[in-house]
Amino acid sequence: MDILNALVAILNYIIVPATAYGAQLALGALGVTLIYGILRFSNFAHGDTMAFGTGLTILVTWGLQSMGVSFGPLPTALLALPFGIALTAAMVLATDKVVYSYYRKVRAAPIYITMVSVGVMFVMNGLTRVLIGVDEIKFADGARFLISAADFKAATGLTEALAIRGSTAITVITAGLVVWALFWFLAKTRTGKSMRAYADNEDLALLSGIDPNRVVAVTWVIAAALATIAGTLYGLDKSFKAFNYFQLLLPIFAAAIVGGLGNPLGAIAGGFVIAFSEVSITYAWKKVAMYLIPGYEPEGLLQLLSTEYKFAVSFAILIIVLLFKPTGLFKGKSV
C-alpha cells in the first residue's frame, strides 16, 4: 500500500506537472529551433512573442465571454486561440517585413540579428504591457478537474490523491496534436519539404527554385502559432504574467540547445528533459521517502534545491550539455 501511495505521490507531484510543463516548453523550443534552423539566429524576442500572443488571446477570450460565448467544459481561451494566432502571425510578419528582411538581404552576422531581436523584444514587451498590463491574470474557465483528489481517494482508498486538472490534460492533448501536425507538415507537404531543404543548405535550395520569401513567411507564421499556443497553454495551466514569459526564455533556450539547435525532435526531447529535471530537483521528497522506507522520519524536506532556483536547473543542464556535447543530444547544427 505504501509503495502505491509513493507511486501516486510521484505521479501527482512530478510526472503530471512535469509532463504539462514539458509540453509547454517543447512548443516554445520548437519555435526557437525553427527560427534558428531557417532564419539562422537566436530569437531573444520569442518569450515576449509568447506573452504578446497570449495577451491577445486573453483579450479575445474576454470579448467572447462578454458576448456569452463559452466552450462547455473546455476553457473559452481555446476558442479565442485561432484569433490570437492570426493576430500574432500578422504582427510577426509585419516585424519581419519592417525589421528582419533587411538583415537577410545584407547577410548580417547571426549575432547581429540576435541583437536586433533584442530591439524587437523591447517593443513586444512594451506593447504587451500597454495592451494588458503587468498584473497576474487568471483566464482559465470550464471544468477545473478531470480527476479530482476526493474522487480518486474515494475510488482507490489510498491516502495519497491524484488530481489531474483540466488544463493539464488540454495542454498535453493540444501539444500532441500540434506536434503531430507540424511533423506531418514538415515531412509530407511541398512547403514543409522546401523549408527543410532551405534549412539544410540555403544555396542549394535557392538554386533548385525554392522561393526564400515564402519559406521565411511560413516559418514566421508557424513560429507565431507555436509561441501563442505555448503561451496560452502555460497561462491556462498556471497564470498569465508578462514578466514570467520573459523569464521562460531561459528554459526554452536550454531545451532547444539541449536537444540540438535546429532539430525539431531535439526541441521536444529537450523540453521534457528540462521540465522533468526542474520539477524533480525542486520537489520535496520527504513524503515519498517516508512511504518507501517505513519508520524513517527525515529532518529536512529532502529537497535538493528550493523552487526559486528552478532556473539554476535549466542552466546547469545547459552547461553540462555545452561542455560535453555542444551540438546537443540530437545532432543540431552549429553555424
Added chain:
Amino acid sequence: MSTHQPKAAKGGKWRAPAMFGALAVLFLLEGTVSNSFFSGHWDNALGILRVGLISAILALGVNIQWGYAGLFNTGVVGFLALGGLAPVLVSMPPTLGAFSAGGWGVLFAMVIAMATLVAAVFLHGRLDTKLRGWAVAGVLLLGFIAYRTLFDPAVEAIQAINPSAYGYLGGIGLPVLISWPVGALLAAAAAWVVGKTALGLRSDYLAIATLGIGEIIVAVLRNEEWLARGVLNVNGIPRPWPVPYETNLQQDPGFVARATSFGLDPMTGSTLLVKVLYCLLFVAVLGLLIWAAQLALNSPWGRMMRAIRDNEVAAAAMGKNVTGRHLQIFILGSAVLGLAGAMLISLDGQMTPSGYNPLRYTFLIWVMVIVGGSGNNWGSVLGGLLIWFVWIKAGEWGPTLMGMVSTHLAEGTLKTHLLDSAPHMRLVIMGLILLAVLRFSPRGLLPER
C-alpha cells in the same frame, strides 16, 4: 582628455564635443526650464546625472566586451548585482554572534563544495572513459550531501539571530570605497567561471549562458537570507567618503550660513551638495576608467583585440590565443560591471534584490552601447547618459502626452487604461530607438575610429 577622442566619420573631430555639448544642454534645460517636458529643478537634473554616470560606467563595461571583442553578454544584471553585494559584505557592521553561530559552518561548506568540484574535474581529467561517469557522479553526490549537512544548520543558526533586524552575517565594517574594487573582483570571479565554460563555443551560446547566470545570481541574492537578507533588504549601507548626510549638514551652522549666502535654504542646499558630491565622485571613477580603457584600446593589446574581433580565423593563424584573449576581456568587462553595481548600491544606501530587472539593467545598457557607438569608449559614455536621460524622462513624458491626447476622451475604462499604460510606452520607445540605430546608423552616434 580630448586628445584621445576618435576621429568620427561625419563632423570630423568636432562631432564628439558637439554631441556632449547637446547632452549638456539637455541637462541644463532639465535644471532651469519648467514646462511639461522639463522639471526645472536642479535636484532632478543632478539626480538623473548621478545614475546616468553609473549607467555610463555600465555601458563602458559592456562596450569592453562587445566593442573590443564582439562578446554578447546578456547577464549584465547578474554581474551588477554581484558587485552590489560587496558594499553589504564589506561595509555593513558585523552581526554580533552571527559568525560564531554559523559563519564557520557556511565557510566550511563552501570549501567542501569547491573541493568537490575540483575533485570532480580532476577525476574527469584523469580516469579513462568506462569508470569516469560513475566516479564523477559519485564524488558530486557525496560532496553535495556533505555540503548540505554542514550548510543547512549553519544557515539556520545565522537566520535565527534577531531575524526582524539582522538574520544575516553582516559585513566587516570597512569604508564603502573599499567595497567598490571588491565588487569588481566578485564579478570578475563569476565571469571567469562563465567564460571558462561558454567561451570558445558558438557566439550566441555565450549570450544564452550569460542570460542564465544573470537570472541565477539575482535568484541567489533574493533567497539567501544569511548572505544579504534576501527580499528583506539590507538598509542603511553607509555612504562613500566624502559624501555627508543631509541631516548632519542642516545641523552644521557653518554650512547653513554658507547656504544662506548662496540664497538657498539649508534643506535644498544640503540635498544639492550631496548630489553634486556624488556626481563628482562618480565622474572621478568614470574618468579613471575611461583613461585606462582608452590607453588599453590604443595599445598593441587593443589592436590585437580588434584584430581578433574582425577576423578570428586570421588572428588565430597569426598565433593569437583567441579563447584566452576572449576570457581576459570578458573578465575585465565584467569587473567594470561589478564596480558599477557596488557604486549603485552605495548610492541607494540599500540592497533591494527584487529591483534587479533584466530589462532595466541588462538590455537597457545594451541600448546605451549600441546608440552611443559600439567600440567607442566615449560613445558608451554619451549613450549611457543620453539613454538614461531619455528613459527617465520618457517615463514622465508618456503620461503627459497621453493626458493631452485623451483630454477630450470621455471618462471611462478606456481612458484610465490608456493613462495607466502610458509609462510602459518607454519600453516601446527604447526598442524603436535600438532598432532604428541598428538599421540606419549601425556604428552609433560616435562611430569607432
